[in-house]
Amino acid sequence: MSDKRRVKVKLSLSGPDRNQVSLMLRKGTSSVRVIKRAMVLNLFDQGIASPEISKAVGVTPETARRIAQNYISEGLNRALFDKQRPGHKRIFSDKERNEIIALVCSDPPDGFQRWTVRLLAEEAVNRKIVKSIGRETIRVILQDHEFKPWRKKNVVRSIVK
Structure with a gap:
């Protein structure tokens, strides 16, 4: 087994993003998937590590890190929502x-x-x-x-x- 050390993800939400995440968590009207992602971002913003976040939210540590990486690289919308998928090709022209x-x-x-x-x-x-x-x-x-x-x-x- 390789001795890979996991890098602790340091994430700090911007002011508007923090407001949007807290609003989503208060309202609770989004899908469960989006709410869980918002919870992950909120906990990372509080300085909590991914293993603790995964236990609190009910996702794997890898998923928590991926959500944080999506926020860091592509912003809040990418962290909360999936990319559009192409779907199934039509059978009839x-x-x-x-x-x-x-x-x-x-x-x-x-x-x-x-x-x-x-x-x-x-x-x-x-x-x-x-x-x-x-x-x-x-x-x-x-x-x-x-x-x-x-x-x-x-x-x-x-x-x-």
Whole structure:
């Protein structure tokens, strides 16, 4: 085993950062993850070492040191919040999604009064827009476009008595 000595992290919050951290801790309206990170920064600011901080907050000493290093190198926002992540790549292209929306805007097949999510999925495959697609994916596409085909657009009706 190597004899690595851990360097004690010395952290001093700036005045505005200290105020923001203490406000977050008083309010307690942020997520648990953010509150724990704020607690870590607050305890480092008080001169407490990472092993004690880890026991008090419920994180590992490495996590406490990483939060402090993020504050030192990139500031308060980076210490409290994660970087934006790229997310999962879309399975269907914008062209395919737009063709499905165009399909919804068209008249339903003979024998049907309106489009259902299941019917849209079947028709998208039949028209070779996509190889296969599920009902939930159709629903998400419609939701992403804030598309509500069952609503009448720009219709104002008075109450008839």
